[in-house]
Amino acid sequence: MTTRQHSSFAIVFILGLLAMLMPLSIDMYLPALPVISAQFGVPAGSTQMTLSTYILGFALGQLIYGPMADSFGRKPVVLGGTLVFAAAAVACALAQTIDQLIVMRFFHGLAAAAASVVINALMRDIYPKEEFSRMMSFVMLVTTIAPLMAPIVGGWVLVWLSWHYIFWILALAAILASAMIFFLIKETLPPERRQPFHIRTTIGNFAALFRHKRVLSYMLASGFSFAGMFSFLSAGPFVYIEINHVAPENFGYYFALNIVFLFVMTIFNSRFVRRIGALNMFRSGLWIQFIMAAWMVISALLGLGFWSLVVGVAAFVGCVSMVSSNAMAVILDEFPHMAERHLRWQEPSVLA
Helix, strand or coil: CCHHHHHHHHHHHHHHHHHHHHHHHHHCCHHHHHHHHHHHCCCHHHHHHHHHHHHHHHHHHHHHHHHHHHHHCHHHHHHHHHHHHHHHHHHHHCCCCHHHHHHHHHHHHHHHHHHHHHHHHHHHHHCCHHHHHHHHHHHHHHHHHHHHHHHHHHHHHHHHCCHHHHHHHHHHHHHHHHHHHHHHCCCCCCHHHCCCCCHHHHHHHHHHHHCCHHHHHHHHHHHHHHHHHHHHHHHHHHHHHHHCCCCHHHHHHHHHHHHHHHHHHHHHHHHHHHHHCHHHHHHHHHHHHHHHHHHHHHHHHHCCCHHHHHHHHHHHHHCHHHHHHHHHHHHHHHCHHHCCCCCCCCCHHHCC
Protein backbone atom coordinates (compact mmCIF):
# COMPACT_ATOMS: atom_id res chain seq x y z
CA MET A 1 0.00 0.00 0.00
CA THR A 2 1.43 3.39 -0.99
CA THR A 3 1.82 6.40 1.29
CA ARG A 4 -1.02 8.12 -0.56
CA GLN A 5 -3.29 5.13 0.01
CA HIS A 6 -2.36 5.07 3.69
CA SER A 7 -3.12 8.80 3.88
CA SER A 8 -6.47 8.42 2.10
CA PHE A 9 -7.47 5.56 4.40
CA ALA A 10 -6.56 7.61 7.49
CA ILE A 11 -8.51 10.65 6.28
CA VAL A 12 -11.61 8.63 5.39
CA PHE A 13 -11.42 6.76 8.71
CA ILE A 14 -11.19 10.01 10.69
CA LEU A 15 -13.97 11.70 8.72
CA GLY A 16 -16.09 8.57 9.06
CA LEU A 17 -15.60 8.67 12.84
CA LEU A 18 -16.61 12.34 12.83
CA ALA A 19 -19.67 11.58 10.70
CA MET A 20 -20.73 8.96 13.27
CA LEU A 21 -20.85 11.43 16.15
CA MET A 22 -24.08 13.16 15.12
CA PRO A 23 -26.26 10.03 14.59
CA LEU A 24 -24.71 8.31 17.61
CA SER A 25 -25.47 11.25 19.89
CA ILE A 26 -29.16 11.03 18.93
CA ASP A 27 -29.88 7.37 18.27
CA MET A 28 -27.68 5.81 20.93
CA TYR A 29 -29.55 7.33 23.86
CA LEU A 30 -33.11 6.90 22.49
CA PRO A 31 -33.72 3.65 24.45
CA ALA A 32 -32.72 5.53 27.62
CA LEU A 33 -35.36 8.28 27.37
CA PRO A 34 -37.98 6.49 29.52
CA VAL A 35 -35.29 5.59 32.08
CA ILE A 36 -34.02 9.19 32.23
CA SER A 37 -37.60 10.40 32.68
CA ALA A 38 -38.15 7.97 35.57
CA GLN A 39 -34.80 8.74 37.24
CA PHE A 40 -35.35 12.50 37.28
CA GLY A 41 -39.05 12.09 38.13
CA VAL A 42 -40.23 14.24 35.21
CA PRO A 43 -42.88 13.73 32.50
CA ALA A 44 -41.97 12.40 29.07
CA GLY A 45 -42.23 15.87 27.54
CA SER A 46 -39.40 17.18 29.69
CA THR A 47 -37.10 14.34 28.66
CA GLN A 48 -38.03 14.81 25.01
CA MET A 49 -36.76 18.39 25.32
CA THR A 50 -33.23 16.96 25.53
CA LEU A 51 -33.67 15.88 21.93
CA SER A 52 -35.38 19.13 20.88
CA THR A 53 -32.59 21.33 22.22
CA TYR A 54 -29.96 19.11 20.59
CA ILE A 55 -31.62 19.52 17.18
CA LEU A 56 -32.01 23.27 17.78
CA GLY A 57 -28.31 23.60 18.55
CA PHE A 58 -27.39 21.48 15.55
CA ALA A 59 -29.56 23.60 13.25
CA LEU A 60 -28.14 26.90 14.49
CA GLY A 61 -24.59 25.60 14.30
CA GLN A 62 -24.94 24.90 10.60
CA LEU A 63 -25.61 28.58 9.95
CA ILE A 64 -22.26 29.69 11.35
CA TYR A 65 -19.73 26.89 10.85
CA GLY A 66 -19.70 27.06 7.04
CA PRO A 67 -18.69 30.73 6.88
CA MET A 68 -16.29 30.19 9.81
CA ALA A 69 -14.57 27.32 7.99
CA ASP A 70 -14.15 29.55 4.94
CA SER A 71 -12.66 32.32 7.07
CA PHE A 72 -10.51 30.58 9.69
CA GLY A 73 -9.72 27.28 7.99
CA ARG A 74 -11.19 23.78 8.21
CA LYS A 75 -9.00 22.28 10.93
CA PRO A 76 -9.52 24.78 13.80
CA VAL A 77 -13.29 24.77 13.26
CA VAL A 78 -13.73 20.99 13.20
CA LEU A 79 -11.17 20.44 16.00
CA GLY A 80 -12.77 23.06 18.23
CA GLY A 81 -16.25 21.71 17.55
CA THR A 82 -15.21 18.13 18.34
CA LEU A 83 -13.53 19.15 21.61
CA VAL A 84 -16.63 21.07 22.68
CA PHE A 85 -18.70 18.01 21.70
CA ALA A 86 -16.58 15.87 24.07
CA ALA A 87 -16.92 18.41 26.89
CA ALA A 88 -20.69 18.64 26.39
CA ALA A 89 -20.97 14.83 26.46
CA VAL A 90 -19.12 14.77 29.80
CA ALA A 91 -21.44 17.48 31.12
CA CYS A 92 -24.46 15.43 30.02
CA ALA A 93 -23.12 12.36 31.83
CA LEU A 94 -22.67 14.41 35.01
CA ALA A 95 -26.03 16.23 34.83
CA GLN A 96 -27.85 16.22 38.17
CA THR A 97 -31.19 17.58 36.94
CA ILE A 98 -33.22 17.36 33.75
CA ASP A 99 -32.77 21.12 33.23
CA GLN A 100 -28.99 20.71 33.23
CA LEU A 101 -29.27 17.88 30.71
CA ILE A 102 -31.55 19.95 28.46
CA VAL A 103 -29.10 22.88 28.42
CA MET A 104 -26.04 20.68 27.85
CA ARG A 105 -27.75 18.89 24.99
CA PHE A 106 -28.13 22.24 23.22
CA PHE A 107 -24.36 22.76 23.32
CA HIS A 108 -23.91 19.12 22.35
CA GLY A 109 -25.89 19.72 19.14
CA LEU A 110 -24.23 23.07 18.50
CA ALA A 111 -20.81 21.38 18.59
CA ALA A 112 -21.91 18.38 16.50
CA ALA A 113 -22.80 20.69 13.60
CA ALA A 114 -19.12 21.56 13.09
CA ALA A 115 -18.22 18.07 11.88
CA SER A 116 -21.36 17.83 9.74
CA VAL A 117 -20.54 21.06 7.90
CA VAL A 118 -16.76 20.77 7.60
CA ILE A 119 -16.55 17.14 6.39
CA ASN A 120 -17.80 18.01 2.90
CA ALA A 121 -15.49 21.02 2.66
CA LEU A 122 -12.46 18.96 3.72
CA MET A 123 -13.24 16.27 1.17
CA ARG A 124 -13.69 18.84 -1.60
CA ASP A 125 -10.34 20.43 -0.72
CA ILE A 126 -8.45 17.13 -0.71
CA TYR A 127 -9.90 15.13 -3.60
CA PRO A 128 -10.74 15.90 -7.24
CA LYS A 129 -14.37 15.48 -8.32
CA GLU A 130 -14.20 11.79 -9.30
CA GLU A 131 -12.16 10.77 -6.26
CA PHE A 132 -14.39 12.88 -4.00
CA SER A 133 -17.45 10.86 -4.99
CA ARG A 134 -15.70 7.55 -4.34
CA MET A 135 -14.27 8.58 -0.97
CA MET A 136 -17.50 10.23 0.13
CA SER A 137 -19.33 6.96 -0.48
CA PHE A 138 -17.25 5.35 2.28
CA VAL A 139 -18.12 8.16 4.69
CA MET A 140 -21.81 7.83 3.78
CA LEU A 141 -21.61 4.09 4.40
CA VAL A 142 -20.49 4.83 7.96
CA THR A 143 -23.33 7.32 8.47
CA THR A 144 -25.76 4.62 7.32
CA ILE A 145 -24.38 1.90 9.61
CA ALA A 146 -24.03 4.14 12.69
CA PRO A 147 -27.76 4.86 13.24
CA LEU A 148 -28.48 1.20 12.46
CA MET A 149 -26.29 0.00 15.34
CA ALA A 150 -26.53 2.94 17.76
CA PRO A 151 -29.88 2.13 19.46
CA ILE A 152 -28.88 -1.53 19.78
CA VAL A 153 -25.59 -0.60 21.47
CA GLY A 154 -27.35 2.02 23.59
CA GLY A 155 -29.96 -0.49 24.72
CA TRP A 156 -27.35 -2.98 25.89
CA VAL A 157 -25.29 -0.25 27.60
CA LEU A 158 -28.50 0.63 29.44
CA VAL A 159 -28.98 -3.00 30.52
CA TRP A 160 -25.42 -3.61 31.71
CA LEU A 161 -24.47 -0.14 32.99
CA SER A 162 -26.59 3.04 33.00
CA TRP A 163 -27.63 5.86 30.68
CA HIS A 164 -24.69 7.98 31.91
CA TYR A 165 -22.24 5.62 30.22
CA ILE A 166 -23.81 6.34 26.83
CA PHE A 167 -22.51 9.90 27.10
CA TRP A 168 -19.14 8.74 28.47
CA ILE A 169 -18.77 6.58 25.33
CA LEU A 170 -19.64 9.56 23.13
CA ALA A 171 -17.08 11.70 24.97
CA LEU A 172 -14.39 9.05 24.50
CA ALA A 173 -15.16 8.76 20.77
CA ALA A 174 -14.96 12.55 20.39
CA ILE A 175 -11.63 12.74 22.26
CA LEU A 176 -10.23 10.00 20.02
CA ALA A 177 -11.45 11.86 16.93
CA SER A 178 -9.94 15.13 18.23
CA ALA A 179 -6.53 13.51 18.72
CA MET A 180 -6.63 12.10 15.19
CA ILE A 181 -7.61 15.47 13.74
CA PHE A 182 -4.81 17.23 15.62
CA PHE A 183 -2.05 14.80 14.60
CA LEU A 184 -3.18 13.43 11.22
CA ILE A 185 -5.30 16.07 9.46
CA LYS A 186 -3.54 19.02 7.84
CA GLU A 187 -5.16 22.35 7.09
CA THR A 188 -6.60 22.15 3.57
CA LEU A 189 -7.58 25.80 3.02
CA PRO A 190 -4.54 28.06 2.47
CA PRO A 191 -4.75 31.63 3.80
CA GLU A 192 -4.95 33.15 0.31
CA ARG A 193 -8.21 31.27 -0.39
CA ARG A 194 -9.94 32.31 2.83
CA GLN A 195 -12.86 34.73 2.85
CA PRO A 196 -13.75 37.39 5.41
CA PHE A 197 -16.37 36.27 7.92
CA HIS A 198 -19.56 38.27 7.35
CA ILE A 199 -22.59 36.93 9.16
CA ARG A 200 -24.69 39.61 7.46
CA THR A 201 -23.96 38.04 4.06
CA THR A 202 -25.11 34.64 5.29
CA ILE A 203 -28.33 36.11 6.68
CA GLY A 204 -28.87 37.97 3.40
CA ASN A 205 -28.56 34.74 1.44
CA PHE A 206 -31.20 33.10 3.60
CA ALA A 207 -33.46 36.13 3.27
CA ALA A 208 -33.24 35.83 -0.52
CA LEU A 209 -34.40 32.23 -0.27
CA PHE A 210 -37.31 33.02 2.03
CA ARG A 211 -38.55 35.72 -0.33
CA HIS A 212 -38.93 33.09 -3.08
CA LYS A 213 -42.36 31.51 -2.48
CA ARG A 214 -41.77 28.27 -4.38
CA VAL A 215 -38.40 27.70 -2.74
CA LEU A 216 -39.93 28.45 0.66
CA SER A 217 -42.66 25.87 -0.01
CA TYR A 218 -40.02 23.22 -0.83
CA MET A 219 -38.12 24.06 2.34
CA LEU A 220 -41.26 23.95 4.48
CA ALA A 221 -42.37 20.62 3.00
CA SER A 222 -38.92 19.16 3.57
CA GLY A 223 -38.89 20.60 7.07
CA PHE A 224 -42.26 19.06 7.96
CA SER A 225 -41.06 15.74 6.54
CA PHE A 226 -38.07 15.86 8.88
CA ALA A 227 -40.33 17.01 11.73
CA GLY A 228 -42.41 13.87 11.29
CA MET A 229 -39.31 11.74 11.74
CA PHE A 230 -38.28 13.90 14.69
CA SER A 231 -41.67 13.20 16.30
CA PHE A 232 -40.88 9.50 16.18
CA LEU A 233 -37.37 10.02 17.58
CA SER A 234 -38.71 11.88 20.61
CA ALA A 235 -41.90 9.88 21.25
CA GLY A 236 -40.97 6.49 19.77
CA PRO A 237 -39.05 5.15 22.79
CA PHE A 238 -42.01 5.87 25.07
CA VAL A 239 -44.55 4.39 22.61
CA TYR A 240 -42.50 1.27 21.97
CA ILE A 241 -41.04 0.65 25.44
CA GLU A 242 -43.72 1.90 27.84
CA ILE A 243 -46.95 1.40 25.87
CA ASN A 244 -46.06 -1.67 23.79
CA HIS A 245 -43.71 -3.19 26.38
CA VAL A 246 -40.65 -3.55 24.13
CA ALA A 247 -37.53 -4.22 26.21
CA PRO A 248 -35.00 -1.34 26.03
CA GLU A 249 -32.30 -3.69 24.69
CA ASN A 250 -34.68 -4.73 21.87
CA PHE A 251 -35.78 -1.22 20.88
CA GLY A 252 -32.76 -0.85 18.60
CA TYR A 253 -33.83 -3.81 16.45
CA TYR A 254 -37.19 -2.19 15.71
CA PHE A 255 -35.44 1.12 15.11
CA ALA A 256 -33.08 -0.58 12.64
CA LEU A 257 -36.07 -1.32 10.40
CA ASN A 258 -36.42 2.44 9.84
CA ILE A 259 -32.81 2.65 8.66
CA VAL A 260 -33.31 -0.32 6.33
CA PHE A 261 -36.31 1.42 4.73
CA LEU A 262 -34.30 4.66 4.54
CA PHE A 263 -31.48 2.84 2.75
CA VAL A 264 -33.87 1.10 0.32
CA MET A 265 -35.68 4.33 -0.57
CA THR A 266 -32.36 6.13 -1.06
CA ILE A 267 -31.28 3.44 -3.54
CA PHE A 268 -34.70 3.65 -5.25
CA ASN A 269 -34.36 7.42 -5.54
CA SER A 270 -30.86 7.23 -7.03
CA ARG A 271 -32.06 4.70 -9.63
CA PHE A 272 -35.16 6.53 -10.84
CA VAL A 273 -34.60 10.25 -10.22
CA ARG A 274 -33.04 10.81 -13.66
CA ARG A 275 -35.96 9.12 -15.37
CA ILE A 276 -38.77 10.61 -13.30
CA GLY A 277 -37.25 13.95 -12.29
CA ALA A 278 -36.40 15.47 -8.92
CA LEU A 279 -39.68 17.36 -8.56
CA ASN A 280 -41.80 14.26 -9.21
CA MET A 281 -39.69 12.18 -6.81
CA PHE A 282 -40.09 14.93 -4.22
CA ARG A 283 -43.87 14.86 -4.61
CA SER A 284 -43.95 11.06 -4.56
CA GLY A 285 -42.04 10.97 -1.29
CA LEU A 286 -44.48 13.44 0.29
CA TRP A 287 -47.49 11.42 -0.91
CA ILE A 288 -46.06 8.21 0.54
CA GLN A 289 -45.47 9.97 3.85
CA PHE A 290 -49.02 11.34 3.85
CA ILE A 291 -50.48 7.88 3.17
CA MET A 292 -48.32 6.29 5.87
CA ALA A 293 -49.30 8.99 8.39
CA ALA A 294 -52.99 8.37 7.61
CA TRP A 295 -52.38 4.61 7.93
CA MET A 296 -50.87 5.07 11.40
CA VAL A 297 -53.89 7.13 12.52
CA ILE A 298 -56.28 4.45 11.23
CA SER A 299 -54.15 1.73 12.82
CA ALA A 300 -54.31 3.46 16.20
CA LEU A 301 -58.06 4.11 16.00
CA LEU A 302 -58.93 0.55 14.94
CA GLY A 303 -56.36 -1.16 17.14
CA LEU A 304 -54.68 -3.00 14.27
CA GLY A 305 -51.70 -3.97 16.36
CA PHE A 306 -48.11 -3.03 17.08
CA TRP A 307 -46.60 -4.23 13.79
CA SER A 308 -48.92 -2.05 11.71
CA LEU A 309 -47.43 0.92 13.57
CA VAL A 310 -43.85 -0.32 13.14
CA VAL A 311 -44.25 -0.75 9.37
CA GLY A 312 -46.01 2.62 9.01
CA VAL A 313 -43.24 4.44 10.89
CA ALA A 314 -40.52 2.68 8.89
CA ALA A 315 -42.13 3.56 5.55
CA PHE A 316 -42.60 7.19 6.64
CA VAL A 317 -39.02 7.56 7.86
CA GLY A 318 -37.74 5.79 4.74
CA CYS A 319 -38.99 8.65 2.56
CA VAL A 320 -37.26 11.44 4.50
CA SER A 321 -34.05 11.16 2.47
CA MET A 322 -35.98 11.07 -0.81
CA VAL A 323 -37.92 14.21 0.11
CA SER A 324 -34.96 16.22 1.46
CA SER A 325 -32.47 15.32 -1.30
CA ASN A 326 -34.91 16.14 -4.10
CA ALA A 327 -36.02 19.33 -2.35
CA MET A 328 -32.37 20.40 -2.33
CA ALA A 329 -32.03 19.53 -6.03
CA VAL A 330 -35.10 21.59 -6.93
CA ILE A 331 -33.93 24.53 -4.80
CA LEU A 332 -30.48 24.48 -6.43
CA ASP A 333 -32.23 24.52 -9.79
CA GLU A 334 -34.01 27.70 -8.70
CA PHE A 335 -30.80 29.22 -7.23
CA PRO A 336 -27.89 27.79 -9.24
CA HIS A 337 -25.62 30.71 -8.27
CA MET A 338 -25.82 29.59 -4.63
CA ALA A 339 -24.73 26.01 -5.25
CA GLU A 340 -21.33 26.58 -3.63
CA ARG A 341 -22.57 28.65 -0.70
CA HIS A 342 -22.71 27.20 2.77
CA LEU A 343 -26.48 27.44 3.03
CA ARG A 344 -27.40 24.12 4.59
CA TRP A 345 -30.93 23.75 3.26
CA GLN A 346 -30.18 20.06 2.78
CA GLU A 347 -30.60 19.91 6.57
CA PRO A 348 -34.32 20.62 7.03
CA SER A 349 -33.78 20.52 10.79
CA VAL A 350 -33.13 24.28 10.44
CA LEU A 351 -36.86 24.67 9.82
CA ALA A 352 -38.24 21.63 11.67
